[in-house]
């Protein structure tokens with residue numbers, strides 16, 4: 001499917017800027033620009049990977065989408081409607097049900113004193129996902145089935161499950177409230193390497209079978225190709241390269257993306273085969289970071305769905 005005929009995005013960010021203000025001494029106030037002119041689109045049944053190192057602004061994007069913060073300027077649209085216009089308890093409950101977050105620490109978002117059944121029953125009731133309480137047991141079984149866990153887990157407590165199983169419960173909870181979009185913030189980075197792929201595969205299935213759209217937030221470009229058709233590479237509050245994930249991996253164009261790829265430690269990763277030329281980037285990482293900071297609004301079109309912000313080439317040479 002080409003990007004042109006995907007319909008209205010479920011979530012769209014248009015030229016979003018986020019400034020944080022910190023109180024300085026003697027009443028002065030410092031402003032820090034965490035997001036600088038961010039535009040992106042998330043479609044149902046597709047994934048967008050938001051990739052970048054710590055502090056680049058990935059989680060701030062998610063916090064703006066979930067209305068924890070408001071943008072300083074720019075717009076965030078849900079199915080074409082500016083989310084700033086969502087007012088009232090019902091509209092907010094509806095939006096919060098449809099736009100769900102899954103966090104890095106699968107234990108942190110579960111209450112150790114409650115069973116898995118309790119964790120899944122509450123959202124079903126709060127978001128009116130069952131018309132009668134008698135429907136709950138079947139619904140709980142269905143949810144566990146969807147995330148490929150045996151129904152015996154319903155009676156267990158979070159500490160009795162593995163990290164991967166707990167993350168599956170968090171995904172089940174998002175399904176329980178009727179999520180159309182899941183903002184998954186480093187969802188596998190605290191899991192053992194051996195079970196990461198299983199969770200990514202489950203997200204892939206949720207995307208394909210339930211038409212859920214994912215914003216997959218990660219510092220690890222190597223995992224983006226598992227579930228994300230598209231990728232946006234962020235550096236210090238800006239998206240420096242974006243478009244088709246395989247195109248970006250095959251032909252990384254912005255020096256910062258090349259730096260990220262050259263930092264992937266494992267040459268045996270399947271995605272390493274996607275890079276046609278060895279990204280033997282001999283310039284220093286500090287130099288690339290410095291040049292990536294130089295403001296540029298000029299966009300290089302690499303192909304129909306692959307773009308990069310321009311940079312001063314002589315600064316890399």
Ligand SMILES: Nc1ncnc2c1ncn2[C@@H]1O[C@H](COP(=O)(O)OP(=O)(O)OP(=O)(O)O)[C@@H](O)[C@H]1O
Pocket residue numbers: 020021022032034052053054055056057058059060061219
């Ligand atoms: N509420 C806040 N007040 C002030 N600064 C903030 C606030 N939230 C985030 N920041 C700053 O904005 C920048 C981006 O933070 P953010 O958490 O979005 O980064 P990130 O890419 O998600 O990093 P990580 O992968 O470490 O979570 C950081 O420099 C952070 O210190």
